[in-house]
Amino acid sequence: MKILDIILAPWAIRPASLLEIRDLYQAHTRREKLDFKAWEAATGRPLGSESQPYQVDQGVAIVDVVGVLTKSPSMWNRLCGMSSMSEIGQVFQMALADPGVHSILLHVDSPGGTVDGTQELADQIFAARGIKPVVALADGTMCSAAYWVGSAADKVYSGSNTTAVGSIGVVATHVDVSGQQAKDGVTTTEITAGKYKRIATNYAPLSQEGRATIQAEVDYIYSVFVDSIATFRGVSVDTVLKDMADGRVFLGQQAVDAGLVDGVSTMGVLIDELNQQQMDQKAGAGAALDQPQPKSRSQEEPMKITREELEAQAPELIEALKAEGHKEGVEAGASAERSRIQGVQDQALPGHEALIATLAFDGKTTPGEAAMAVNAAEKAKRTTNLEKIRSEAPKPVDDGGDRGAGNEAxxxxxxxxxxxxxxxxxxxxxxxxxxxxxxxxxxxxxxxxxx
Structure with a gap:
């Protein structure tokens, strides 16, 4: 993979890290001498470092997810200390198949990386649930694509109260190199076929149509990201959108309160707990073979009483239960409706106030449905604007063909x-x-x- 391909790909990474990488690339294109220490700081890993096989501590395999993440190994990965997600996946599968490993700990210290390759690695980890316990530990930073990967584990922990977790979002970059080429005396002309081929070319300023195309791609990737987090963490999409996925970075207990992690712990404590779980599981399995099984509730004789008998013996109780149930039902319904309306109104975007007002008081639209409706309306609005731009564009100049009788060329x-x-x-x-x-x-x- 070329470094330009990495720079221009959609990223799930902390913005500051992407800016550092982009600035270093631009310095490279200007033929300036590379600041290798800056590369190390931006990528989070020493130059020349590569993914290492896992280490095993008392039956727990420690798999590193460290530095800026890209899909595949390359010269730039090795030179700049980036990690390949395909290589991490191979190491993870080795640990999963290792008979000397009973649990896996993902040691994560990464600001994120390219979108390409992230979902594949995360799904691979999620599919391992039930085979061996998998725990992710954020040791310093677990943001964006790195959180996408880490959240697929059975449990997720923050290493300290200053550990950065979250930054759930997607960013794409358009680099206009036409000005630099003009200074260098270079002009690039692209010959394309297909309406959207190179719609956001790097050899010209970004057009409105090109921007809309990139925005649509980013919106789609973001929706996939959010759906994955909801699945991995066992919560609704609405919860992810409301509490986790607004691009913020959470520290320590903040990440616990937001539902991003399950607690604050250390590697040593987690290894001890995983080993204890393994011993308890073995001990429990052995004891279960020696002990008689308790009778289940379904095997016990149930208490039998009919509605008619209860009404005859305690009519006041029946009436009290009816009244209490009605009151609780009304209160619960009113509370749920207030919460629904507020949730819908929280999805408001400028220019769509009327739509939000309609959805908020229709008595049925959920906040998640409102978010999708507003998003669809915004996309339709952008499409309409683009069509207007096309329709108002000047017509092509006649090619000079001679016109004869009957307007035949x-x-x-x-x-x-x-x-x-x-x-x-x-x-x-x-x-x-x-x-x-x-x-x-x-x-x-x-x-x-x-x-």
Whole structure:
């Protein structure tokens, strides 16, 4: 993978880290001497470091998820200390298959990385649930793509009260290199086919249509990110959007309160707990074989009483239960409706106030449905604006084709083939004749007649 491909790919990473990487790349394109210490600081790993096989501590495999994450290994990964998610996945599978490993601890210290490759690694970890216990520990930083990966574990912990967790979001970068090329005396012309091919080219300023295309891609990736977190953490999409996925970074207990992690712990404590769980599981399995199984509730004789008997023996109790149930139902319904309305109103975007008002008081739309409706309305609005821009754009200039009777075009080739004097006049050079015709059509060439 080329470094330009990495820079321009959609990222799930802390913005500060992406800015550092982008600035270093731009310095590279200006042929400035690379500041290797700055690379180390931006990527979070020493230069030349590569993914290492896992270590085993008392039956617990420690798998590193460290530094800026990219999909595949490359020269830039090794030079700049980035980690390859495909290599991390291979190490994880080795630990999963190792008979000497009973649990896996993901040691995470990463600001995030490229979107490409992240979901695949996260799904791979999530699929291991039930095979061996998998715990993720944020040791310093677990943000964006790194959190996407770590949240797939059975449990997630923050290493201290200053550990940074979260930054759930997606960012894409457009780099306009046309100004730099102009300084270097270089002009790049791209020949494309397909309406959206290179719609956001790097060799020109970003157009409104190009921006809308990139925004649609970022919005889609963000929705996939949010759905994954909801699945991994066992919560609703609304909860993720409301409490976790607004791009904020949470520290220590803040991450626990937001539901991003399950607690604050250390690597040593987690290894001890995983080993204790393993011993308890073995001891429990052995004891279960020696002890008689207790009778289940379904095997016990249930108490039998009919509604008629209860109404005859305690009519006051029946009426009290009815009244209490009605009151609780009304209060619960009113509280739920207030919460629903507030949740819908929280999804408001400028220009969609009327839509939010309609959804808030229709008595049925959930906050999640409101968010999707507003998002769809915003996309439709952008599409309409783009269509308006296209419709108002100037029409192409006529290519100068000769028009005869009946408005039928006589092509330059037909005129050339039919007129020997014409071919003689242009010394048999059809290209020169065609350029002359186009110049005539545009008004750039005029034939002077008379004196």
């Amino acid at each position: 006589k092509t330059n080739q037909e005129k050339w083939d039919a007129d020997e004097n014409l071919r003689s006049e242009f010394n048999g050079n059809f290209a020169a004749f065609e350029s002359f015709q186009k110049g005539m059509a545009r008004g750039n060439i005029r034939i002077k007649t008379g004196n």
